[in-house]
Amino acid sequence: MAVTGIGGFFFRARDPEALRAWYVEHLGVGSVPYGAWDTMAGPSVFAPFPADTDYFPEDHGFMLNLRVDDLEGLCASLRAAGIAVITNPEWDMPGVGRFARIHDPEGNPLELWQPDKGD
Numbered sequence: 001m002a003v004t005g006i007g008g009f010f011f012r013a014r015d016p017e018a019l020r021a022w023y024v025e026h027l028g029v030g031s032v033p034y035g036a037w038d039t040m041a042g043p044s045v046f047a048p049f050p051a052d053t054d055y056f057p058e059d060h061g062f063m064l065n066l067r068v069d070d071l072e073g074l075c076a077s078l079r080a081a082g083i084a085v086i087t088n089p090e091w092d093m094p095g096v097g098r099f100a101r102i103h104d105p106e107g108n109p110l111e112l113w114q115p116d117k118g119d
Contacts, residue, residue, distance in 0.1 A: 006044060009064060014106055019105060020106060022105050023104070026083065027066065029066070043065055060109055062108075063109040064108070064111070069097050071114035075112070078102060085100050085101070098113070098114045099113050099114075
């Protein structure tokens with residue numbers, strides 16, 4: 001008996017409806033009733049970090065990582081919408097993938113990950 005996947009991600013928001021609309025518009029996440037979202041099969045990472053990590057802002061206890069299939073295209077779309085996108089070649093890892101970071105309107109950190117296809 002084991003866990004078969006992530007069933008949901010629940011977090012507090014000052015304006016839940018506005019934040020939900022932002023995620024739907026810019027990331028295509030949570031657009032159906034109750035925020036349900038059918039994901040594509042693929043890797044997910046579950047990794048506690050040390051309390052003093054600088055991998056994400058210290059004033060947040062988490063950073064949501066979203067797997068994407070076209071990092072460059074999504075980043076261009078986000079930038080066109082006025083959303084700051086941060087990239088750093090040092091974050092990219094051969095065999096793992098490429099990364100970018102954004103924040104939602106309430107300041108929650110999000111990492112966008114395009115896994116390497118292995119070819």
